[in-house]
Amino acid sequence: MQTQAIIAPRISTLPVHEPRARAILRWLVRKDIIEEQPSTCGSTGNRMAYAISAGARAVVERPELLPFGERVNGLEVVTDRCIFTPMDGFLHEAGCPQCRREVGEALFDSLEDWMPGHTDNFSCPECGHEDDINGFLFLQPCAFSNLGFIFNNWERAGLKKGFVAEFADWLDQPVAHVSVYINSI
Structure with missing residues (x-):
C-alpha cells in the first residue's frame, strides 16, 4: 500500500503561491530534507519529484519507516487548484461553522x-453563511487549495507537529495535514 502525507494551506487561492x-x-533543501534536483521518484504524471534526503529523519516521529530505497519516495x-482529501474512507461530510448543520x-x-x-x-x-470553502468544518483533515506538498510514502513515518507548524509559518496560513492511503498508485 502506498501513502501520502499532504500539507496544504487551508485557503482556496493562496496569493503568490508559486514563489512561496x-x-x-x-528551505527543505537547506535542511537536507529533500534533494535539490527533481528525479523520477514521484507517483503521478511524469513522476518528477524531489527525492528524500537524510535530514528527513529529523521531521518525522518514526524515521525507520521513511521510504529510503523505495522507487516512490519524493516530494x-x-x-494548480486541487482537492486534497483522503482517498479511501473519505466521509464527504462537512458542517457549517455558523449554524452547525450538515x-x-x-x-x-x-x-x-x-x-x-x-x-x-x-x-x-x-443559514446563508458564506466563507472560503476551507472555512467549513470537516470530520477528516482536508484542504482545497492552489498549492499542496505531497510527501510520497512518508505518512507511516508520521510528520512531526512542529514540522507541519513550520509549513504554516512559511505559508502564513493555517494548513491541513492530509493522510492518504492508496491501494495502488
Whole structure:
C-alpha cells in the first residue's frame, strides 16, 4: 500500500503561491530534507519529484519507516487548484461553522464551480453563511487549495507537529495535514 502525507494551506487561492512554493523547496533543501534536483521518484504524471534526503529523519516521529530505497519516495508540489482529501474512507461530510448543520452534500456538489476557479466560497444552504470553502468544518483533515506538498510514502513515518507548524509559518496560513492511503498508485 502506498501513502501520502499532504500539507496544504487551508485557503482556496493562496496569493503568490508559486514563489512561496519555491521558497519552501529551498528551505527543505537547506535542511537536507529533500534533494535539490527533481528525479523520477514521484507517483503521478511524469513522476518528477524531489527525492528524500537524510535530514528527513529529523521531521518525522518514526524515521525507520521513511521510504529510503523505495522507487516512490519524493516530494511532489502541486501549484494548480486541487482537492486534497483522503482517498479511501473519505466521509464527504462537512458542517457549517455558523449554524452547525450538515452541509456536506451541497458543499461537495459546489466543487464543480470551485475547481475551475469560478468561486473560492461556499454558502451554507441552511443559514446563508458564506466563507472560503476551507472555512467549513470537516470530520477528516482536508484542504482545497492552489498549492499542496505531497510527501510520497512518508505518512507511516508520521510528520512531526512542529514540522507541519513550520509549513504554516512559511505559508502564513493555517494548513491541513492530509493522510492518504492508496491501494495502488
